[in-house]
Amino acid sequence: MTQRRREDEPVRIAAIGVGGMGANHARVLASMKGAELVAVVDADHDRAQAVADVYGCVACTDVDQLPPVDAATVAVPSSLHAIVGVPLLRQGIHCLIEKPLATTVDDCHALMDAATEGSAELLVGHIERFNPAVQQLAEIVDSDEIVAVAARRMSAVSGRISDVDVVLDLMVHDLDIVLALTGKSVTDIVARGINGPHGADHAIALLSLENGAQGTLTASRITQNQIRHLEVTTKEHFYVINYPSQELLIYRQGRIASSGDVDQKYRLDVNTEKVFVRRIEPLAEELRHFLDVCRGNAEPKVSGAAALEALQSVWQIQTILSAATPTEIQAA
Ligand SMILES: NC(=O)c1ccc[n+]([C@@H]2O[C@H](COP(=O)([O-])OP(=O)(O)OC[C@H]3O[C@@H](n4cnc5c(N)ncnc54)[C@H](O)[C@@H]3O)[C@@H](O)[C@H]2O)c1
Structure with missing residues (x-):
């Protein structure tokens, strides 16, 4: 069962996939009150290390190496969203998955089911x-x-x-x-x-x-x-x-x-x-909303079901x- 963070405790968060979009997640999270960017993950070691060095957090090349976190942003290539996101959600880690939620209907359902199984929140990054x-x-x-x-x-x-x-x-x-x-x-x-x-x-x-x-x-x-x-x-x-x-x-x-x-x-x-x-900055607004969702103070504005409908x-x-x-x- 997911533990909610107290209002005065930062949400411990990881940015997974720190290419073009994920590096922006890391940038915004690192500067955001109420969040602690604990780790970044990228299959490309040099990329993970370079981003981690900028924000002073842990660099990993696989989600299996993650230190304990409450939440994660997932910005790996769209076809890998479910492979990366499902195990996290099942463990009760709240996830902001970049748009599109996934590339197949089965992957969308796998992500939504994993969120239900792990009592984790799932927000989809429809930034507009x-x-x-x-x-x-x-x-x-x-x-x-x-x-x-x-x-x-x-x-x-x-x-x-x-x-x-x-x-x-x-x-x-x-x-x-x-x-x-x-x-x-x-x-x-x-x-x-x-x-x-x-x-x-x-x-x-x-x-x-x-x-x-x-x-x-x-x-x-x-x-x-x-x-x-x-x-x-x-x-x-x-x-x-x-x-x-x-x-x-x-x-x-x-x-x-x-x-x-x-x-x-x-x-x-x-x-x-x-x-x-x-x-x-819409991304800052989106991530602020994600923190509210992680704390149980808001319902996801873009749910898995809404993303699936699009x-x-x-x-x-x-x-x-x-x-x-x-x-x-x-x-x-
Ligand atoms: N909301 C938006 O406006 C917006 C804009 C751009 C991209 N996106 C979305 O963000 C996602 C990423 O797009 P991008 O342009 O940043 O791609 P990108 O190729 O620049 O970055 C993807 C990163 O994921 C890493 N990666 C690949 N497999 C991984 C794995 N298994 N574990 C950890 N890291 C892994 C790659 O090494 C790469 O650094 C896509 O789903 C895309 O649709 C959203």
Whole structure:
């Protein structure tokens, strides 16, 4: 049975997998009140040691070598989340598992079952839920009023080698946001993609939600710009979020002047409101929430079940893409 830490005792925590994302976990945890970064684990010894040296903690190359901890963040390649996370959860170690929760439905269930078995908390690292602009939007938008959500998450080719396609790597963020903002499930999907060496590198999905609302998602890792936008249409408003700059704009169309004057007749009165958003690092917000969950002060904001629901759409999109005639852009 997991022991809860007293409020005045730091949560002893390990960062497992300290590559691109996990090194950020270690950085934020090391500076966070209420947490003690006890160890980092990476299969690459030099990498583990280099990160441990920066933060003055123990370096391990395998979770079996971990000193006693209350909690762990898991940022190993997505296909290894269950192999690494299941034994930890079974031992009662609370885990923040990076998104996507896993790459197969069996692995997702294995992680959720292990959490139940070990009475451990499982939080999934859907970081955009902790973006303050998204949190602000979730507070002000009425989910029943949403008629359409559009998201674009596009990046250039990077040196980062992913073991998964762009749908599982990037689009999963926006699928989770669509489900969380609308509270509705997906009933139908149409999708198209452009293939690269590891499956789709550019994908477009049109979603129908149970109340008839529509989602239009584009994810790309072959676009020569970084774009991360979310647009939400309701009957009365149009909301636009720029995820990285944490900007939230609200548009509302006023009355069309009807004086009969030709110039006036075609003038639209669109009001734009820039919402004040207190900028914070989403990862710090996510890890603070994780500490609250570890202490029993909060329920996981992104549960295993919520992450699995987004993954069901991912797998449906992947099935559609694999059945479609593969599109590959030929070099000129
Ligand atoms: N939330 C986000 O915005 C976000 C961003 C990037 C990556 N991620 C997720 O984080 C995870 C890692 O991605 P990344 O880009 O950091 O990958 P990465 O390849 O940079 O890092 C993975 C690290 O895990 C280590 N590793 C591999 N097997 C291991 C094992 N069995 N035990 C311990 N360490 C092991 C590797 O040596 C490597 O250092 C993925 O699931 C990815 O989807 C999330």
